[in-house]
Amino acid sequence: MAIERVLIVDEDEANSLFFTMVLKDLGIDQVFTSINPNEAVELVDQHNIQFVITAWEMNIMPGTIFIQKAKRDRKRRHLPTLIYSKRMSDQDLQLTKELGLSNVLGMPFDKAKARAMISSIIETEGNLPKEEKRIRQIERLLDDEQPVEALKLIDYTITKKGPHRVRAKTVIGKVFISLNKLDKAETNLNEALTDDQNYVPALQALAKVFSLTGQHDKSLEILERLSNNSPKNLTTLINLGSAYVEADRLD
Secondary structure, eight states, X not given: OOOOEEEEEOSOHHHHHHHHHHHHHTTOOEEEEESOHHHHHHHHHHTTOOEEEEESOOSSSOHHHHHHHHXXXXXXXXXXXXXXXXXXXXXXXXXXXXXXXXXXXXXXXXXXXXXXXXXXXXXXHHSOOHHHHHHHHHHHHHHTTOHHHHHHTXXXXXXXXXXXXXXXXXXXXXXXXXXXXXXXXXXXXXXHHHHOTTOHHXXXXXXXXXXXXXOHHHHHHHHHXXXXXXXXXXXXXXXXXXXXXXXXXXX
16 A cells, blocks of 8 residues: 555644654655644545654553544444653553554654664555455454454464564454454464464453453453553443453443
């Protein structure tokens, strides 16, 4: 996917100008800016934004929250992002990891470093490995409530040992959850967690399996721990609320 439309979100217009100039140097002219994260969420859809650059420190809404809201639409699940910050707490760094935000830029800005990071993001999105493309296809079919079609795309190429295995095993677990094959879902999720015991999407999905099988204490233990470790993760909070409902703890 060639990236042509970029959105910069920052209350400080000087920072937006810095990134606008970097992007123009890289040949990207369709650059949109916003000083209001709430408005920016709407701009993502209005202009079919393909790449977001955002400040972490903003008064209206932290950048990490904005990114989660921007990605709520299933079409934006894989929206590439770069987030920058003068400082980030341990909780913020944990949240960026959970959200898959590996592109974190420190301040003050180094133009060469910013340019290299943005170029890398653009290059990566334009040359996705076949395993990544297959996993994204499966996720889109799940979003479209087509788990049977998603199941047809699962094969050895995405589950073999390598950098995609944990994510692949997790998405396979989610496919089996949608098919109500909860034993197979649990097996695949546990295999993902054997490779990475702290992989949050797998833990979130395993908690759902426990909730659906009536093991409410196990489900709540996972989600409460995740929430305590990263209280700004909106997916964990929503899942925790749902788990309380399933456990008939409506308060």
